[in-house]
Amino acid sequence: MAETEFPRPIVTVDIVLLTLREERLHIALLPRTAEPFAGVAALIGGYVHVEEDSDAEAAVARILKAKAGLSGIFFEQLQTFASVDRDPRDWSVSIAYFALVPQEVLDEAGVALELRPVDAAGELPFDHADIVRAARERLRGKGAYSTIPARLLPDIFTMSELQAIYETVMGERLDQSAFRRKINDLNLLEEVEGEKRQTERARRPTTLYRLKAPLAVFDRRI
Amino acid sequence: MAETEFPRPIVTVDIVLLTLREERLHIALLPRTAEPFAGVAALIGGYVHVEEDSDAEAAVARILKAKAGLSGIFFEQLQTFASVDRDPRDWSVSIAYFALVPQEVLDEAGVALELRPVDAAGELPFDHADIVRAARERLRGKGAYSTIPARLLPDIFTMSELQAIYETVMGERLDQSAFRRKINDLNLLEEVEGEKRQTERARRPTTLYRLKAPLAVFDRRI
Numbered sequence: 001m002a003e004t005e006f007p008r009p010i011v012t013v014d015i016v017l018l019t020l021r022e023e024r025l026h027i028a029l030l031p032r033t034a035e036p037f038a039g040v041a042a043l044i045g046g047y048v049h050v051e052e053d054s055d056a057e058a059a060v061a062r063i064l065k066a067k068a069g070l071s072g073i074f075f076e077q078l079q080t081f082a083s084v085d086r087d088p089r090d091w092s093v094s095i096a097y098f099a100l101v102p103q104e105v106l107d108e109a110g111v112a113l114e115l116r117p118v119d120a121a122g123e124l125p126f127d128h129a130d131i132v133r134a135a136r137e138r139l140r141g142k143g144a145y146s147t148i149p150a151r152l153l154p155d156i157f158t159m160s161e162l163q164a165i166y167e168t169v170m171g172e173r174l175d176q177s178a179f180r181r182k183i184n185d186l187n188l189l190e191e192v193e194g195e196k197r198q199t200e201r202a203r204r205p206t207t208l209y210r211l212k213a214p215l216a217v218f219d220r221r222i
Numbered sequence: 223m224a225e226t227e228f229p230r231p232i233v234t235v236d237i238v239l240l241t242l243r244e245e246r247l248h249i250a251l252l253p254r255t256a257e258p259f260a261g262v263a264a265l266i267g268g269y270v271h272v273e274e275d276s277d278a279e280a281a282v283a284r285i286l287k288a289k290a291g292l293s294g295i296f297f298e299q300l301q302t303f304a305s306v307d308r309d310p311r312d313w314s315v316s317i318a319y320f321a322l323v324p325q326e327v328l329d330e331a332g333v334a335l336e337l338r339p340v341d342a343a344g345e346l347p348f349d350h351a352d353i354v355r356a357a358r359e360r361l362r363g364k365g366a367y368s369t370i371p372a373r374l375l376p377d378i379f380t381m382s383e384l385q386a387i388y389e390t391v392m393g394e395r396l397d398q399s400a401f402r403r404k405i406n407d408l409n410l411l412e413e414v415e416g417e418k419r420q421t422e423r424a425r426r427p428t429t430l431y432r433l434k435a436p437l438a439v440f441d442r443r444i
Contacts, residue, residue: 006270008231008232008233009233011315048228048304048313050229050306050312054306055304056302056305077301077302080278080302082233082270082277084272084275084276084277090272093270093315
């Protein structure tokens with residue numbers, strides 16, 4: 001490689017920020033403040049700042065804080081979108097992430113984001129629709145064998161809330177007793193001692209749980 | 223975003239090229255021809271050429287052809303490694319891919335690559351050891367519910383060869399009858415009509431198979 005200098009692409013990070021509203025997965029968008037697509041709702045994102053960000057995750061954390069008022073939420077690298085034609089400005093690399101935030105945490109952040117159902121997000125600029133599609137597939141796939149969907153819940157939840165979030169993420173109904181058996185077998189949860197919640201439906205107060213390990217992984221088998 | 227121009231990072235693609243040698247997964251490396259780390263065996267990779275490559279996959283295909291003499295082999299995006307300190311030259315983005323090539327195809331390409339067992343690859347420059355580790359984990363994870371491991375075999379193979387490749391990739395022994403039942407249930411293979419192979423061990427010629435769909439995915443379940 002005598003190839004010392006080449007024209008360099010644009011490098012950005014983009015974040016598919018997902019939350020729940022009325023038991024549906026929603027995506028949080030922000031109107032763009034500059035061309036191209038000024039004023040159009042788009043994924044939360046921005047340039048990597050090479051003098052400020054130590055790595056791509058630092059760029060994501062900085063942008064989530066600056067543009068959505070969020071810190072400490074779950075995010076994970078999704079996929080990188082890199083081509084000559086995804087951005088009208090230049091050859092462009094978007095290192096895409098997906099992030100999950102409980103509804104309550106997003107509300108407390110107090111930043112006016114535009115929420116749209118993820119399965120009816122409408123038109124999006126650049127290749128953001130492709131990025132959203134990839135995030136939905138990843139979440140559906142990983143949801144089946146990880147505790148990632150629980151990141152959409154507050155720290156403390158009931159078993160019914162947990163099952164509902166898996167059903168939402170996976171887009172299918174799960175058998176209640178099979179779900180509870182699986183969750184028990186996997187030993188992912190711990191009871192929150194001394195706390196119960198009285199729900200309208202149940203006669204007795206409902207047991208509350210929290211995640212034991214942050215990211216215990218379901219077993220996989222051929 | 224009034225942020226029109228920012229210093230841009232280096233953008234490269236790096237490829238974890240895996241093949242089989244003596245029933246073990248091996249990684250194919252190339253000695254670097256320029257600084258940094260000139261002469262040191264490293265992942266096959268190079269700069270994205272924004273004037274030539276339409277997207278990251280085009281860069282991968284170009285580099286596999288130019289540096290390893292390979293075309294038409296299976297590759298898939300792995301993960302992007304992006305930080306201020308992974309490359310001594312500058313803030314750097316490596317869009318990493320893993321690629322699988324049957325031993326015979328690599329031999330025919332006739333390029334002298336350095337093959338090392340993937341679980342004993344020794345020291346590697348940059349963060350290439352991290353990239354190799356991510357590729358092994360991905361392959362082990364995806365191996366369990368995809369036909370990806372079969373990409374290490376020639377187009378036509380026996381059921382025993384197929385089981386052996388899954389065992390190699392997943393690093394565990396699989397029960398033969400359970401494996402065959404699963405493979406049959408999933409309807410992934412078709413018999414190669416009129417072709418059998420006489421092996422030393424078997425009394426009768428062995429049935430040969432090929433993949434029916436290029437990438438049928440195993441079922442997943444909570």
